[in-house]
Amino acid sequence: MRTAEIALRFGESELNAFIASHPAWEEAASEGLGWRQAQLDSRVLAAAAAKLSSRARALLELALRQLGPLPFDEERLRKAGAIQGRWSGAELLQGLIELRQAGIVFAVRKSWGDELFFLPGDAFAAWLHALFPFGPVPLAREQARQITDRQGADCAPLGMKLLDGLRTLVMAGMRFNAKGVLPKKVISKTAGRLFMKEGDLEGWTAAFAYRDDYPKPVALLLDLALTLDLLLEDEDGYVWNAETGEVWLNLPEIVRERELAALFVSRYMTADFNLAFPSAALLHVAPFKWYAVGDAAAWLSKLAISSPNADMQASNRQQAMLSGLACCLRVLQACGWLEQGRTKDGIEVFRWRVLAANVPQAEPGRIYVQPDCEIIAAQDVPFYVRWHLEEVAEFVQAGVVTVYRMTKAKAAQAVKQGWTGEGMLQFLRDASGNDVPENVAALILEWSRQAGSVQIEQATLLRCAGSEIAQQLASEPSLRELLVEQLGDRTFVVELRQLNTLLKGLDQLGCCAVKPPLSEQLERAGKSRNKSRSQTAKPQAGLFYDPVGLKHFTLHTEVPLLIKAHEALKQLPSSWTRQLRAYHSSTKREILERALELHTAVELRSDSSILSFIPSTLHEAEGSWRISGWLKQEDGAEPSEISLRPEMWEEMRLIVPATEE
Template identity: 25%
Template sequence: MKLAALLESLNVPMREEIRRHNGWEEEAGTLEQLLADERKISELNGSLYDLEIKTLTLVLRTFGYKPFDWPKLEKAGRKAFPGAALKVGLIRLSRRGIVFAIQRKWGEAEHRVAEDTFPLWRRQLLPFDQTAAVYAGSDAASDSDYRPGIPSQLLSVLAYTAKEEVALTQKGTMHKRHAGKLSALTPVKDEEFRDAGTLLRPDPDYGSAAAAYLCAMGQSLGLLEKADGRLAVRNSLMRGWLRQTEAEMHAVLYALWKEMNAPRCCWLQHAVSCIEQMPESVWISVCAVAEQMPGESEGLTAGRLTGDSPSRSGLLMDWLSPLIAWGWAESGATPDGKKLFRWLTNPAGSKTGGGTTAATSSSRDEAVAAPCLFIQPDFELIVPPDCPYGVRWELELIADRIRHEHMAVYRMTRETIMRALEQGRTADGTVGFLELHAKHGVPDNVRVAIQQWGEQQSQLRLAPYVVLKCRDEAAARMIGGDERIAPLLGETLGPAAWTVPAEKEAELRALLERSGYSPGGKKGAEGGTAVYLQLPAADDGDFPDSRSGEPADNPAKGHIYSKATVQYYGKEGKFPLVEDVYPGLQEVPSMWLKDCRAYHASTRKQMILKALEWKACLKLRKSGADTVFIPIRLDGIRDDWAVTGFEQLSEVRISPDQWEEMQLILPGIND
């Protein structure tokens, strides 16, 4: 779960308390920005108490950013930490906004570190040796084919949806014809996800797993929606999306991919986070990364030995393999067969700020208008990798992509131009677009052909219309003479009929009904299924929340369920206090807490019982040396008793005559 959602689970007073507790009352920026700022986290780390550092380190090492409840944490730290220490550590970390304690609606509380702050705290407390993970040899060999990046693959799916009438079945699934076409457009095959056994499987009715993922991403971003029995492009949000830089698109799509397929086990979360901080174009030894990970074994499948580095490296490579299919990375091998991995484009390193400056918007507009195409006399268009996506979108709609390697190649034909004209473009507009973006101009034969095809298309056109037809001429005269109705009518079709502009239909229908008429016919009968998407204008807004990875405004429901959603949790009311860990504290003799003293055996037993009740610990003085003892069980009756617990991570059983002095230690009170 992301930091924004976790903060949303807290009320305003709790969020203000986090600011006060961290000394950020006068700091500029939102609480979310401060808690995710690496410089602030470094400062915060320097101000943490030892107990807070130890508790947070245990949480990161054992759970990563997975949710956990109190019994799981207590079990993980039972040898090294008394339960009270972990409770106090969690309370303090919660008040600082580092670990969040949220209440499930059915009453069960759980804790977690935010997914987007986990890598920052991991770097502070569990640093990763990048040098040891880099393969220093010069004999690495790539074994990956070239793939267009995932923004380009998504563009193909969106363009197909805009060009075609992608009708859905009554169950909301895609017809086989469209599913097959989408599958053919995406170069990623199902076999490339086969070894990644932990991946979430999307709806199979979209041709292929890759096409289903891309459709799900489009819907999560609000670029696609199910409307009127078909899958359609949301034009308003497309304009903003196309104005993103490719790096911003990579960051958003990678965040969605991880949301759909978050690493399930803790050590894999650490491994992925470590690889995300590696630079591009550097070969990484997958085995060397796995060997540095915490020793937690959860998630290892049957047939893979727990803690065995080769097994872990295999699981890590399974998770990384789809990143290669999406064009983010490539795999390789050493001469002795060890697996290597390197980023071609590191999407986790493509973070940008939450806003866009006027200078940034201006530079994007200039990039969209800059010449970037090579137009050949045979109607082929050669597109370099740095071509803006606003230009690529228009190419998808006026031409067919026939090849996409490092350079993409499109071809215009009479059919593609006629299709674009049917969708609202004009021949002059298409030629003007090509002239604007062609580095060496538009060949004469290409210009002439497009203009001829435009003339052929404009000579005759079938178009749907809304028609207002009166019963007779007398009724027509009454309608035509009404000064409120007449301005809404279009061309006269005879003595008793008019065309009605599509945008005026609803207003006319309402006005007729208020005037006592009952217009028949089907509302919205004008059809209008073609999609016409202009290139982004300079004053268009940016894509909503694109750099935070959050969904756009009111996005359509995707095909993939996300379990980490805030609606399953209740609002927290207040942070617990450290004193709440020790009910009845005021009844305990103060001398038990001040220093080590010698006590009668009966008093020693009372102190141990109180430590067991509160899950606290004891300081025992044996032969002049002090040791910390965590009691877990008291055995025996009357004067013949002994206590079992952990001392220096080892379980021991001691009787009261084996120490001279003792003190009750309450973490957060007298530690």
């Protein structure tokens, strides 16, 4: 679940109350940020993390490093904490409550009552950067000059691919076939404009619907468009959402690409931990600085320790992370956000191409209208210009610049869509900043005149018995606007959409006319004429399965103050928790059994040493018993797993997790 959905279900004002009331969000409050803005700002998140208790911060770091962006339950959290050996399960759950009280972690309840906890899916990358900034050092300038075999420098960014694909879809038609998918001809034409091949996405295993019908690049295009509400869906197919589309087309390029990159990582790269971690880290790499792939893989493998791979040797972890990083680099390069290369020593390198949000936006580029009717658009031409340009000109080729051509057929098609010759000329003048060449302007006006010289309309006829009745109806004020045109002395043209209104008016005058039998197609046309399909279409879930989607579960808006173990601990003898005491072996075992049940740590005194111990498993052993577990590590050292017999310590007590630190 991402920030937008949380805000929709939790309530924007309730979320903003976290910012106003919780001390962790002091910096966000001072800058006037809302909750949603704060969750995506790594600088603000770093300031918030610094104000958390050590236990809450440790839990947050644990969730980032070991659990990743996917939802988790209490059992998985406890196991992850046990591997680290620093916190008992009860302490982690108390830290979890602290994070929920701060509006950092949220919970949903499954239908059978179990809870799942999660960070907002689109906040994972920002939190990762806030707590663990990208560590590798970029290549020196001298090394960067010697990079060869560069790939991806001329790849259009995903926003441009999305624009081209959507423009092609809208022009080709987006009605479904009998199978409920787009026709093969439309799919093929769209795929040709994306300049993204299946091989470019090798290793990216995100699952999606209609795998047998849509190539992965086309499925990605459709899913992004549906997720961004650029396309809506009705019973017949997809519809361009003009309202949302206009906003998207007018976004600054840097903002649009950064938002797309963040959406791509949070929606498509989270299911596999070895992809989720590298892709999230790459979002915050310094742009246009070269890094060694090996350095990045080493840093990632040291930082990210996923629970399923916790027993991996360090070399195997690094190899798994290197494979994941290689896949991320390949996929993000196909999206036009990343460039790869190799130094003269054979070291593989990469650099991020998406500019930071605070970089000043350059002046928008202009198109060039040539005397031969060709139109040249450089990469800095705004999206809204490109979108409308494809309504009036044929696409020819893409590259460093995109080439279009004015043609008679395209001008005729533009006229059908509502353009006039003068309107086309004014658009070209505004987009180029210059007058259109005289010969091109003359052709456009001639083509548009020819295209608009005839018109086909759907209508029906009102035929009167005589000219006197026709004159009477024509002079009736209530009917005058409904009778579009008179043919001869006793016949009128009536628009289909006005037919029912006309029949009611005739009834009121005592002229009872029978409604003519219309074909189903004409009936539908009469009802829907001048009404956009986008008015009846609705937003739909995308084609890709969302690994962080929790929309079917109930979002908890109330946060408990204490973990369940606190109430159970109150029922135990107070001496078990208040002070270290000596006990018989059977009582020691009983205390440890309760510790295992409540997931708490115990304090043990052996000779003059006091140890904090997290019990894990109770074993029967040759007429006695022993307990295995971890010595608590407070200094970040490697966890120490040990096994103890009851005679190995003298005194003990249960540790009750503090509600505050």
